[in-house]
Amino acid sequence: MVFKGRLDDGRLVAVKFLHDSKGDGEEFVNEVMSIGRTSHINIVSLFGFCLEGSKRALIYEYMSNGSLDKYIYTENPKAVLGWDKLYTIAIGIARGLEYLHHSCNTRIVHFDIKPQNILLDQNFHPKIADFGLAKLCHMKESKLSMTGARGTPGFIAPEVHSRTFGVVSTKADVYSYGMMLLEMVGGRKNVNSAAQESSEKYFPHWIYDHFGQEDGLQACEVTRENEGIAKKLSVIGLSCIQILPMHRPTIGKVMEMFERGSDELDMPPRQNFSQILSSTQFECGNHEHD
Numbered sequence: 001m002v003f004k005g006r007l008d009d010g011r012l013v014a015v016k017f018l019h020d021s022k023g024d025g026e027e028f029v030n031e032v033m034s035i036g037r038t039s040h041i042n043i044v045s046l047f048g049f050c051l052e053g054s055k056r057a058l059i060y061e062y063m064s065n066g067s068l069d070k071y072i073y074t075e076n077p078k079a080v081l082g083w084d085k086l087y088t089i090a091i092g093i094a095r096g097l098e099y100l101h102h103s104c105n106t107r108i109v110h111f112d113i114k115p116q117n118i119l120l121d122q123n124f125h126p127k128i129a130d131f132g133l134a135k136l137c138h139m140k141e142s143k144l145s146m147t148g149a150r151g152t153p154g155f156i157a158p159e160v161h162s163r164t165f166g167v168v169s170t171k172a173d174v175y176s177y178g179m180m181l182l183e184m185v186g187g188r189k190n191v192n193s194a195a196q197e198s199s200e201k202y203f204p205h206w207i208y209d210h211f212g213q214e215d216g217l218q219a220c221e222v223t224r225e226n227e228g229i230a231k232k233l234s235v236i237g238l239s240c241i242q243i244l245p246m247h248r249p250t251i252g253k254v255m256e257m258f259e260r261g262s263d264e265l266d267m268p269p270r271q272n273f274s275q276i277l278s279s280t281q282f283e284c285g286n287h288e289h290d
Contacts, residue, residue, distance in 0.1 A: 001016070001017045002014050002015065002016045002017075003015045003017070004062060005059075007047070011047075011061075011062075012061075012062035012064075013047060013059050013060060013061065013062050014059075014060045014061070014062050014063065015057055015058070015059055015060075016057065016058045016059075016060060017055070017056070017057050018056040018057070018058070018132075025051075025056055027132035027133070028049075028051070028056045028058075028132075030131060030132055030133065030134055030135075031046075031058060031130075031131045031132050031134070032046070032049050032058070033136065034108050034131040034134040034135075034136055035131045035134075037104060037105060037106055037108070037136075038099070038100070038104055038108070040095075040096060040099040040103075040104075041092075041095075041125070041127075042092045042093065042095050042096030042099065042125070042126060042127055042128060043096050043099065043100070043127055043128050044060050044061060044063065044119055044127040044128065044129040045060065045061040046058060046059070046060055047059045047060065047061065060129070063119035063120060063121050063127065063129075064120075064121060064122045065119075065120035065121065065122065065124055066119065066120065067115065067116050067117070067118060067119055067120070067129075068089065068115040068116075068118040068119075068120060068126065068184075069114075069115035069116045071120075072086075072115055072183060072184050072187055073115075073183075073187070073188065073189070074187075078187065081124065083222075083226035083229045083230065084226075084229070085124055086184050086229070086233070087229045087232075087233065088124075089118070089120070089124065089125075089126045089184075090181055090184060090233060090236075090258075091255075091258055092125060092126040093113075093118055093126050093128065093177065093180075094177065094251055094254050094255055094258065095255070096126070096127065096128040097110070097113070097128070097173055097174075097177060097251045098251045098252055098254075098255055100128070100173075101170040101173070101250070101251050101252075102251075102252060106136045106137070107136070107137050107170070108131070108134050108135070108136055109134065109135050109137065109168075109169070109170055109172060109173055110128065110131065110133070110134050110173050110176075111133040111134060111135065111150050111151050111160075111172060111173070111176075112130060112132070112133045112134075112150070112151050112152055112155070112176070113128070113155065113173050113176035113177050113180060114152050114154075114155045114176065114179075114180055115180055115183060115184075116130075116152075117129050117130040118180075133150045133151060151172075151176065154179065154189065155175075155176040155179050155180065156172075156175075156176070157171065157172040157174075157175035157176065157245065158175075158243050158244075159171075159172065159245055160172050165243060165244055165245065166244055166245040166246060167245070169245060170250070170251065171245035171248050171250070172245070173251070174240045174245075174248050174249065174250065174251055174254065175240060175241055175245075175248060177240055177251070177254070178236070178237045178238070178239065178240025178241040178248075179237070179240075179241055180237075181233050181234075181236060181237035181240065182203055182204055182207065182233075182234065182237040182238070182241070183203070184233065185207070185230055185233050185234050185237065186203045186206075186207075188203060189203075204237075204238060204241060204271075205270075207234050207238065208238075208270050228261070228262045229262075231262040231265075232257075232258070232261075232262040232265060235257075235262070235265045235266075235267055235268070236254060236257050236258070236265070238267070238268050239254075239257070239265075239268045240254065241271070242268060242271065243271050247268075
């Protein structure tokens, strides 16, 4: 539950109450510990917190334009933001993630990157919020030890569900970021179980089916003027959601991809879960016999 408030000095704030804090308040401690270490233009600022008995509250800077999902899941998603603004927002989120993964004094893996956790200020500059599921790890460590999956269905990387796909690392955030980019392009959820066509049900497959056709991505309100932006966001998004983490770019590489022209980016291979799963199990079996 989030309320709008005002501090004595006149600053507007968002006060987030965590009434259903799990057990010993792990989510609350996570959020304070992780975001308290950050200072970046694309990370929401924590002004303070309150801990009184079972009551827990976090005081954040107020973001007047709310969360990104308000704008990308509407009937006419490109009307308010437009492609140029969407592109700028995508780069801003990547910069925030690069800071968390590589520039913060302790590496932070967010584990819940999704449109609802991207807040927009009065100028539509994006800021990553909600660090309740975040994990801290030392800069020297490349993999995380964790029990159970964490995150939001549709944005959780395969290796977070099952270690069969690889170790859990910052690449889990890259996967979530890629899924979010594709939802920004499509103006819809990536999974639509009500759709008739199988490729309509899973938006990344729809992009592969339409990318090379003459109509291109017209169904996503793409015109000749903004085709380059839509293609670039699509290719970067598809690169980020490669099933095996070793095939995904780091967020630093994603930043490099944004600096290149859309024609310079190669379309990543289309993913087949069952094929990859059988090949990884085959490799695991071989290693066991070595």
